[in-house]
Amino acid sequence: MENHPTTLADWLALLETMHPKAIDMGLDRVRQVKEAMAIEFACPVIIVGGTNGKGSTCAMLESILLRAGYRVGLYTSPHILHFNERMRINGQSATDAELIAVFNKLDVIRADVSLSYFEFTTLAAMQLFADAKLDAVIFEVGLGGRLDAVNVLDADVSIVTSVDIDHTEYLGDTREKIGFEKAGIFRAGKTAICGDPMPPQSLIDHAEKIGADLWLFNRDFNYSGDKLQWNFSGRSGRRNSLAYPALRGANQLLNASGVLAALDALRLRLPVGAQEVRTGLALVDLPGRFQVLPGQPTVILDVAHNPHAAATLSQNLGNMGFHPYTYAVFGSMQDKDIAGVIEHLKGQVDHWCVTDLPLPRAASAEEIREKLIAAYGESPAAGDTERSIQTFATPAEAFANAMSRAGENDRITVFGSFLTVAGVMEFRHSEHH
Known part of the structure; x- marks a missing residue:
């Protein structure tokens, strides 16, 4: 060239x-x-x-x-x-x-x-x-x-x-x-x-x-x-x-x-x-591997994107002590075993904020929502304060929504792909500057 x-x-x-x-x-x-x-x-x-x-x-x-x-x-x-x-x-x-x-x-x-x-x-x-x-x-x-x-x-x-x-x-x-x-x-x-x-x-x-x-x-x-x-x-x-x-x-x-x-x-x-x-x-320092951010509500970033990693994330969340509600910001590539990931985490999460990701091979938020409904056996009722599933166009919007709803003793876990974590890190970065 x-x-x-x-x-x-x-x-x-x-x-x-x-x-x-x-x-x-x-x-x-x-x-x-x-x-x-x-x-x-x-x-x-x-x-x-x-x-x-x-x-x-x-x-x-x-x-x-x-x-x-x-x-x-x-x-x-x-x-x-x-x-x-x-x-x-x-x-x-x-x-x-x-x-x-x-x-x-x-x-x-x-x-x-x-x-x-x-x-x-x-x-x-x-x-x-x-x-x-x-x-x-x-x-x-x-x-x-x-x-x-x-x-x-x-x-x-x-x-x-x-x-x-x-x-x-x-x-x-x-x-x-x-x-x-x-x-x-x-x-x-x-x-x-x-x-x-x-x-x-x-x-x-x-x-x-x-x-x-x-x-x-x-x-x-x-x-x-x-x-x-x-x-x-x-x-x-x-x-x-x-x-x-x-x-x-x-x-x-x-x-x-x-x-x-x-x-x-x-x-x-x-x-x-x-x-x-x-x-x-x-x-040792490694962003996005069960990275717990300081402040309230507690925010956890984890690039877990397959069932094996999701099982570890679930175990780590279970070891953290009590939080009234857990919010999940979740986006995934289409070729992943999304149902397998959900299976490990559905017991840990109350409110799902699922997101599209900016790549053609990403699963849509709507596809993920359908898999969540299948995993729980029903769709949460509108206005249910104990459980919800909402869809968003970007990880930043999903995260902003979780932040707006979470109490200071709740926690938000961001996972599913490097892109999900990156979207939230960029958003937090822009908020702080």
């Missing part, structure tokens, strides 16, 4: 139109461009896949390694408010100028190879991190594993956090099929960690077949804990009296255990002390 875009917004708009398919499974094109880029990492490469818990796992790894004084690159997706969140160096999002420069560089190298938005930006992250001379790089898988663009890298340590049903049109409709796709990030002779307490046999078989060094929860590592602190044990010993991760919720010790197993495997190349682990866990 002769004239490159000069702003990040223009670049991203171009990337969305460059390739005929939004999701194009297969690694040949990405591999070809990566070879032309001649990217090599001298530092450990950690790849994190899984259905839920990827973002938390990446955030904890980054936080601990930064406390230990290492230079760390972290690539995650999707972003919540700004694209720059996807590429972080030493805990800071890449600047527009850095992203434009690496996009320009990559565009010249790729010559005439067509890349999707995700493929292009993933390769750009690899280039950005390779140029930055880091001590560790962490890449979060976008979708699945085996055919995800991130998988053109060879990981020193691969982590699969959990295996559950999501993205069935690409990954299959059983845990066994999905487990095989996730296990695609494992490498021969390298550490392969699975944090799922019930790993699919397909994942175990694949790891054995390729000769990966598989670490399984409860066999190679586990945790124990009481109300005040927790302990981790791995192959090379224990870490005791650990602080709970700052990320709240039921699965965070499972995720944190996978993180400590990875650090255990890398201990000779990236030694990390006890205090750095404690501080890293205590200070």
Whole structure:
């Protein structure tokens, strides 16, 4: 391309139109461009896949390694408010100028190879991190594993956090099929960690077949804990009296255990002390993962968008203590198991504010309303103060309505998609300025 875009917004708009398919499974094109880029990492490469818990796992790894004084690159997706969140160096999002420069560089190298938005930006992250001379790089898988663009890298340590049903049109409709796709990030002779307490046999078989060094929860590592602190044990010993991760919720010790197993495997190349682990866990920050905002009514933001994540959200809400009424701001993509998500949360929510989302593949608020009525067996009567279902055009309008009705001791939980959470975060941001 002769004239490159000069702003990040223009670049991203171009990337969305460059390739005929939004999701194009297969690694040949990405591999070809990566070879032309001649990217090599001298530092450990950690790849994190899984259905839920990827973002938390990446955030904890980054936080601990930064406390230990290492230079760390972290690539995650999707972003919540700004694209720059996807590429972080030493805990800071890449600047527009850095992203434009690496996009320009990559565009010249790729010559005439067509890349999707995700493929292009993933390769750009690899280039950005390779140029930055880091001590560790962490890449979060976008979708699945085996055919995800991130998988053109060879990981020193691969982590699969959990295996559950999501993205069935690409990954299959059983845990066994999905487990095989996730296990695609494992490498021969390298550490392969699975944090799922019930790993699919397909994942175990694949790891054995390729000769990966598989670490399984409860066999190679586990945790124990009481109300005040927790302990981790791995192959090379224990870490005791650990602080709970700052990320709240039921699965965070499972995720944190996978993180400590990875650090255990890398201990000779990236030694990390006890205090750095404690501080890293205590200070980890990740927007939109059971994020409880200060103030009244209580507002909880959670990007839960499949039944497995919804079950965790329901458990976390149940552990919070008494609130007279719970309002839900809920929007979802059409391809999700919306009925399955509702099933886990219908007992926790009194008033539903369901919303359209600004993407063609979103479910309409009206479709969600019909699924709610089916789940409860009836439509709430007009004027019912105990239960209601209302539809809105945007997450901001749904949230404003919930705020206007909720008492100060009530709570509002916003969930169902990154876009639902982003819409509310943007709205709150504009309210405060």
